[in-house]
Amino acid sequence: QKEVEQNSGPLSVPEGAIASLNCTYSDRGSQSFFWYRQYSGKSPELIMSIYSNGDKEDGRFTAQLNKASQYVSLLIRDSQPSDSATYLCAVNKTGRRALTFGSGTRLQVQP
Amino acid sequence: DGGITQSPKYLFRKEGQNVTLSCEQNLNHDAMYWYRQDPGQGLRLIYYSQIVNDFQKGDIAEGYSVSREKKESFPLTVTSAQKNPTAFYLCASSRSDGITSDTQYFGPGTRLLVL
Numbered sequence: 001q002k003e004v005e006q007n008s009g010p011l012s013v014p015e016g017a018i019a020s021l022n023c024t025y026s027d028r029g030s031q032s033f034f035w036y037r038q039y040s041g042k043s044p045e046l047i048m049s050i051y052s053n054g055d056k057e058d059g060r061f062t063a064q065l066n067k068a069s070q071y072v073s074l075l076i077r078d079s080q081p082s083d084s085a086t087y088l089c090a091v092n093k094t095g096r097r098a099l100t101f102g103s104g105t106r107l108q109v110q111p
Numbered sequence: 112d113g114g115i116t117q118s119p120k121y122l123f124r125k126e127g128q129n130v131t132l133s134c135e136q137n138l139n140h141d142a143m144y145w146y147r148q149d150p151g152q153g154l155r156l157i158y159y160s161q162i163v164n165d166f167q168k169g170d171i172a173e174g175y176s177v178s179r180e181k182k183e184s185f186p187l188t189v190t191s192a193q194k195n196p197t198a199f200y201l202c203a204s205s206r207s208d209g210i211t212s213d214t215q216y217f218g219p220g221t222r223l224l225v226l
Contacts, residue, residue: 004153008151031213032213032214034213034214034215036217042219042220043201043217043218043219043220044154044201044217045217046214046215046216049214088153088154090154090215092213097142097159097161097205097207097213098144098156098159098169099154099156099213099215100156101146101153101154101155102153103151103152103153104152104153
């Protein structure tokens with residue numbers, strides 16, 4: 001089992017729709033969870049961080065965390081073509097500050 | 112303008128050659144990290160450093176070396192022992208004071224190619 005698992009996609013949604021990206025992790029002691037967006041050929045940029053169970057909203061983005069199910073998700077409302085990118089889920093490992101990344105989900109927003 | 116800089120943007124390595132990738136940050140972050148990304152894959156941790164003059168191996172440290180002589184700088188050397196070095200190399204930094212200090216910010220990356 002991978003430490004952080006994501007569906008590689010591509011996930012294709014029409015412009016204006018809600019995109020739902022999912023991530024599961026194996027380390028029950030993890031406390032910090034992040035979503036990064038990475039455009040092709042560029043470095044990852046932070047979208048959201050979440051540390052507590054529940055939802056956290058920032059503009060069109062909502063992160064959801066369920067530690068009991070070891071599951072974190074990212075919802076993008078009113079998806080735009082400019083949201084087309086790979087979304088990386090990252091989790092801290094117990095006892096190590098460095099993050100463990102999933103392999104990413106490629107999102108395509110169709111105009 | 113605060114941020115993380117990496118140089119060069121592209122680097123070409125010949126067989127048997129050691130090359131060094133530069134990473135500098137002016138965010139006053141204590142912790143710095145090096146990751147490697149292969150096409151279609153996530154990031155894998157090479158080395159990380161929580162404070163000056165101290166660093167730890169990550170998941171794929173073989174064939175790489177680092178130093179942390181200054182807070183602002185964390186250079187990565189890809190040695191000739193690294194047999195498959197072609198990848199996108201990403202440097203990151205974070206604060207080191209509490210749970211939210213895990214938030215990492217990335218430099219623009221260096222793409223290493225083997226001639």
